Amino acid sequence: MTAHQQDRTGDRARRRARRGRFARAAVAGLVGAVALTGCADSAAFDDGGTPRSQEQAIRIVPHDGAHGVRANGRFEIRVPEGQLERVAVSRTAGGGRWPVTGRISSDGLVWRPAPGPLHLGARYTVDVVARDGAGHRSSRHATFTTAAPTHHVTGHFSPESDATVGTGLIFSMTFNRPVVDRAAVERAVRVTARPGVEVAAHWFGHRRLDFRPRDRWRPGTEITAQVRLRGVRTGPNTYGTQHRTVHYRVGRDQISFIDAARHTLTVQRDGRVRAVLPITAGNAEHPTYNGRMVIMERQSVTRMDGRTVGFGGEYDIADVPHAMRLTRSGTFLHGNYWARPQVFGGSNTSHGCVGLRDIRGGAPGTPAGWFFGQSIVGDTVVVHDSPERTVAPDNGLGGWNMPWDQWRAGSALR
Numbered sequence: 001m002t003a004h005q006q007d008r009t010g011d012r013a014r015r016r017a018r019r020g021r022f023a024r025a026a027v028a029g030l031v032g033a034v035a036l037t038g039c040a041d042s043a044a045f046d047d048g049g050t051p052r053s054q055e056q057a058i059r060i061v062p063h064d065g066a067h068g069v070r071a072n073g074r075f076e077i078r079v080p081e082g083q084l085e086r087v088a089v090s091r092t093a094g095g096g097r098w099p100v101t102g103r104i105s106s107d108g109l110v111w112r113p114a115p116g117p118l119h120l121g122a123r124y125t126v127d128v129v130a131r132d133g134a135g136h137r138s139s140r141h142a143t144f145t146t147a148a149p150t151h152h153v154t155g156h157f158s159p160e161s162d163a164t165v166g167t168g169l170i171f172s173m174t175f176n177r178p179v180v181d182r183a184a185v186e187r188a189v190r191v192t193a194r195p196g197v198e199v200a201a202h203w204f205g206h207r208r209l210d211f212r213p214r215d216r217w218r219p220g221t222e223i224t225a226q227v228r229l230r231g232v233r234t235g236p237n238t239y240g241t242q243h244r245t246v247h248y249r250v251g252r253d254q255i256s257f258i259d260a261a262r263h264t265l266t267v268q269r270d271g272r273v274r275a276v277l278p279i280t281a282g283n284a285e286h287p288t289y290n291g292r293m294v295i296m297e298r299q300s301v302t303r304m305d306g307r308t309v310g311f312g313g314e315y316d317i318a319d320v321p322h323a324m325r326l327t328r329s330g331t332f333l334h335g336n337y338w339a340r341p342q343v344f345g346g347s348n349t350s351h352g353c354v355g356l357r358d359i360r361g362g363a364p365g366t367p368a369g370w371f372f373g374q375s376i377v378g379d380t381v382v383v384h385d386s387p388e389r390t391v392a393p394d395n396g397l398g399g400w401n402m403p404w405d406q407w408r409a410g411s412a413l414r
Contacts, residue, residue: 057082057138058128064142071117071146071231071239076110077126081133083108093122100124116243117231121148150237153177155189155209155229158297159377161246166378167216167253168294170397171225178206180235182412185209188232188240194222202402202410204394214404216380219270221250254379256371258354260288260386263345265356267374274374277367278345280336282352286311287388289352293326294397295333295379298372300362304332304353311351321362322372326354326381327396333381334358335368354383 059078062069077087089100102113111128118124126142155173159165171191179185182203191199191211195218202210217223224247229240257266260281267274282288302323305316308330322335335358336344343349344357344367356368363369380400383391393402408414 057132058130058140060126060128060140060142062144064140064144066144068147069118069144071120073118075118075124076112077128078110079130079132080109082131082135084111084128084130085137086127086129087111088127089113090125091119091122092125093119116228118146120146120231120239120241122146147239149239151177151235151239152241153179153185153229153234153238154241155227157225157246159248161244161248163248164251164376165223165248166295166376166380167219167250168255168292168380168397168400169217169223169248169250169378170294170399171211171223172397173209173227175207175209175234177238178235179209180206180238181233182206182209184232185229185234185240186412188228190226190228192224192226193217194224197221200404200408200411201413202399202407203412204410208394210397210399212399212407216253216400217250219250219253223248223250250378251376254375256375256379256381258288258381258383260290260348260383262385263348265354265371267371269374275370277356277371280339280343280346280350280355281348281383281386282350282354282388283348284387286351287348288350288354288383288386289327289331289388289391289395290383290386291390291398292400293331293381293383293391294400295375295377295381296325296328296396298375298377299323299325300372302334304334306351319360321358321360322356322368324372324375325396327391327398329395331391331396333371335362335366335372352388 057079061074061076077084084104087102087104089102091098091100100113102111104111123143123145129137129139131137154176157171157173173189186201186209189209193199193213197213199211199213204210224245226245227242230243232240234240252270254267254269256268258279258281263279263281265277265279267277300322302320303318304320317338320334321337324333326333331352333354336355337358337360339349339355341357356371358366358368364373390401391398393399399407
């Protein structure tokens with residue numbers, strides 16, 4: 001071999017040696033990169049590049065990034081082993097941020113929020129820390145958004161919670177929009193009593209839902225109405241908004257009997273006659289309804305304008321004292337200071353209301369003032385011997401005029 005050939009052979013050997021050193025360095029660098037990520041091999045990653053061990057360790061439902069989540073859908077955080085150490089959930093809506101309460105199960109494997117549906121149109125943020133069975137800690141962060149309804153449905157009712165009511169109260173809800181899925185709404189509203197009695201629901205059309213027992217409540221009964229409408233789908237793109245509980249206590253049993261022919265009102269309290277008062281009822285052209293009615297509201301003074309109930313300008317009295325509403329159509333039992341004294345107990349002169357003698361401004365010592373002071377919302381008033389028909393069950397709280405079997409048949413769940 002010549003000197004020149006020896007030099008060329010030496011150059012090739014040196015190049016091979018350099019390539020070997022570069023390859024070993026590249027492999028070492030790759031191993032170092034893998035070690036820095038904390039993952040042993042490529043099988044530890046799912047297709048999206050998220051550590052699969054973390055996904056398996058902490059599972060959040062709904063999944064991260066979910067949109068249009070149903071308010072009554074499943075929401076939970078779960079680990080297959082080990083335990084959840086910390087769960088922080090918050091809700092953002094309308095520019096505000098609120099923490100979401102919940103509990104970790106006794107075995108440490110599951111977290112669930114407090115009972116009740118999620119808020120609609122809100123963004124939820126979830127942060128979780130957990131340990132697996134080997135004691136290794138992992139964490140997850142996720143967000144999801146609930147559906148935003150096109151329309152909201154709200155049920156209006158009275159009186160407000162914690163009121164003492166009469167034995168004739170019917171829990172009545174009137175909705176601001178027609179309810180298409182009446183069964184779903186009825187399942188979300190529960191009325192119970194203690195001592196327990198059967199309480200049945202009855203729908204009047206698509207906007208009103210009433211609850212009552214077979215007979216009037218017993219004095220001392222505790223009534224609870226649970227309204228769980230928030231997130232309930234009532235129709236296409238329409239959801240309920242309420243989530244609350246109201247309580248009533250039934251007071252003494254008072255029922256008043258109005259004899260339209262004799263122009264008297266007889267007040268009975270717990271089965272005993274307390275008073276017999278002279279009244280004036282509806283005249284021959286506008287007689288008072290017969291049947292059982294319930295005091296829906298009480299006002300120490302109110303305005304009565306005939307134009308609001310179809311009587312045109314026949315009357316407009318700005319300061320009617322001691323007014324108690326009996327029907328939605330405008331029947332009141334109220335104080336009357338403008339009629340002559342001999343009218344009370346002697347003739348019927350009103351446009352359908354029942355009047356008791358009073359003075360302008362009202363006074364507790366008048367018949368109207370005394371009866372107003374003795375009455376509460378939910379007391380029963382029964383009118384008989386009037387030439388008018390029986391009041392309709394949906395006119396005010398007139399459901400007591402409907403037979404029990406017919407009432408129960410009005411439930412959307414039967």
